[in-house]
Amino acid sequence: MEPHQIVSREEWLVARRRLLAREKEATHLRDAINAERLALPWVKVEKTYRFDTLEGPKTLAQLFGPRSQLIVYHFMLGPGWAAGCPAAPSWPITWMAPCRIWSTMM
Amino acid sequence: MTLTAVSRAPLAEIEAYRKRMSWRFPWASSFESEFNFDFHVSFRATDLAGESVFYNFTDLEPEQANDELPGLSAFSRNEAGEVFHTYSSYARGPEELVGTLMILDRAPKGRNEDATMNFVRRHDEYEDAPNTSACSARPAQPPSPETRNA
Numbered sequence: 001m002e003p004h005q006i007v008s009r010e011e012w013l014v015a016r017r018r019l020l021a022r023e024k025e026a027t028h029l030r031d032a033i034n035a036e037r038l039a040l041p042w043v044k045v046e047k048t049y050r051f052d053t054l055e056g057p058k059t060l061a062q063l064f065g066p067r068s069q070l071i072v073y074h075f076m077l078g079p080g081w082a083a084g085c086p087a088a089p090s091w092p093i094t095w096m097a098p099c100r101i102w103s104t105m106m
Numbered sequence: 107m108t109l110t111a112v113s114r115a116p117l118a119e120i121e122a123y124r125k126r127m128s129w130r131f132p133w134a135s136s137f138e139s140e141f142n143f144d145f146h147v148s149f150r151a152t153d154l155a156g157e158s159v160f161y162n163f164t165d166l167e168p169e170q171a172n173d174e175l176p177g178l179s180a181f182s183r184n185e186a187g188e189v190f191h192t193y194s195s196y197a198r199g200p201e202e203l204v205g206t207l208m209i210l211d212r213a214p215k216g217r218n219e220d221a222t223m224n225f226v227r228r229h230d231e232y233e234d235a236p237n238t239s240a241c242s243a244r245p246a247q248p249p250s251p252e253t254r255n256a
Contacts, residue, residue, distance in 0.1 A: 001215055042182065042190035049141040051134035052117040060141070063134060064183045069107040074147040074177040077113035077120060079137065081174075 110134055114142045114174065127228065145194060147177045162196040178203070 007015075049060040064070045110132040113120055117135040124133060142148035149159050149171055158165035161175055178200040180193040201207060210217050 037193060040193060042192045045181070045189040045191055047140065047144070049136065049139045049144075051112065051136055051139060051141070053132070053134045054117070054121070058134065060181065061183055061187055061189050063108065063110055064181070064189075065108045067108045068183050070181040070183070071107060071109045072145075072179045072181070073109070073111045074142065074145065074175075074179065075111040075113045075133065076147075076172075076174040076176050077115045077123060078148065078174040079115050079119065081115055081119070 108132075112136050112141065114148050126230070142174075145177065145179050145191075146196070147175050149173055149175070162199070176200075 045060060051058050051060070051063060053063075060070075063072070112134050114136050115123075116137045120133050120135055124130075136142050143150065146160055146162075149161075151173075153159045154168045154171060154173065156168065159168055159171040160166070161171055175196065177194060177196040179191065179195075182190045182192050184190075207217060
């Protein structure tokens with residue numbers, strides 16, 4: 001780890017308030033971006049996509065269940081990977097962490 | 107809102123992996139569907155052998171791509187049953203979904219990584235991981251890139 005300057009509480013507070021201003025900018029920018037995301041136009045899905053699920057084959061419309069909104073997480077697991085997902089640093093494992101969180105959420 | 111994972115692996119392979127990881131979220135297979143290709147997260151060998159692949163709304167050199175890449179897509183369904191694509195995000199775009207990263211960002215050493223998320227291991231691959239039960243698969247050897255891109 002980089003060596004850090006050790007300062008008094010008062011000096012720390014000055015530096016922390018400077019960072020807080022930047023953090024607030026990021027929060028407000030995220031709010032603005034979230035609003036722009038909601039305002040994006042939509043594209044009608046014309047194809048009928050079919051998926052295999054534990055409950056049998058389903059179309060994209062059926063993946064919604066009884067709800068009107070669907071988020072699909074595109075999980076990187078290609079055919080033939082199951083026996084050999086890269087254990088070394090690689091993109092497939094990037095999404096394990098969210099899925100670990102989701103599994104506790106759901 | 108419904109949240110589901112989708113992968114191009116056949117369902118039996120997804121299930122084997124899900125069991126190993128003890129995950130319980132919904133996870134569908136798009137194996138015989140164009141879905142992954144249409145939403146730009148899977149790439150055919152012919153795409154990867156070409157001049158560029160389209161990922162994250164831009165043309166990437168095939169060397170920077172893979173046969174599978176991550177992303178997130180959102181859809182809306184109306185009362186008539188019509189489905190609309192409302193949003194997609196790729197690469198580091200959905201990073202805020204990884205709550206672990208947001209926690210690490212506030213730790214003294216931050217993510218402490220030298221490449222994006224290269225510190226992440228599967229739960230059974232850490233040195234102090236508990237012994238896996240008899241019915242769990244052992245961690246597999248990583249395949250060679252040639253095999254994965256075959």
